[in-house]
Amino acid sequence: MATYDPFRDLDRLASSLFDTRRGPRRMPMDLYRDGDHYVLSADLPGIDPGSVDIDVDGQLLTIRAERTLTQGEGVKWITREREAASFLRQLNLGQGIDTESIAANYSNGVLTVTIPVSEKAKPRKVEVVAGNEAPTIKAHESSEEPQPIEQ
Secondary structure, eight states, X not given: OOXXXXXXXXXXXXXXXXXXXXXXXXXXXXXXXXTTEEEEEEEOTTOOGGGOEEEEETTEEEEEEEEOOOOOTTOOOSOOOOOOEEEEEEEXXXXXXXXXXXXXXXXXXXXXXXXXXXXXGSOOXXXXXXXXSOXXXXXXXXXXXXXXEEO
């Protein structure tokens, strides 16, 4: 059996009145590089996958999502702490990203965006050949990493 807390409703009212966050909220995310691509994982619990919108405009990646709550007819709420909300995150993609091949998946409340590094941006090593032969270029991967994503 739940106990009644007379201050809970007052606390909730004060929080809603003094909440300075208006508009879209930021979604918590992780970003890491795995080989030739970056992986962005963002927490979006309770989001309808159809509400997730990902746009790439030049070098700007924008993720938007909406959480809507159902309003059952004749429902009598005991407590309601989850809110409908809009989420927004924008990332500046540096040079060297293959923006045409960005892919996304939403599963178990986590949005995963795979951001590949373009072929032109992958590190290469030029081999120098001595002698009178015409110079040839051989591409090899280097251990240096470009930094194509800025938050």
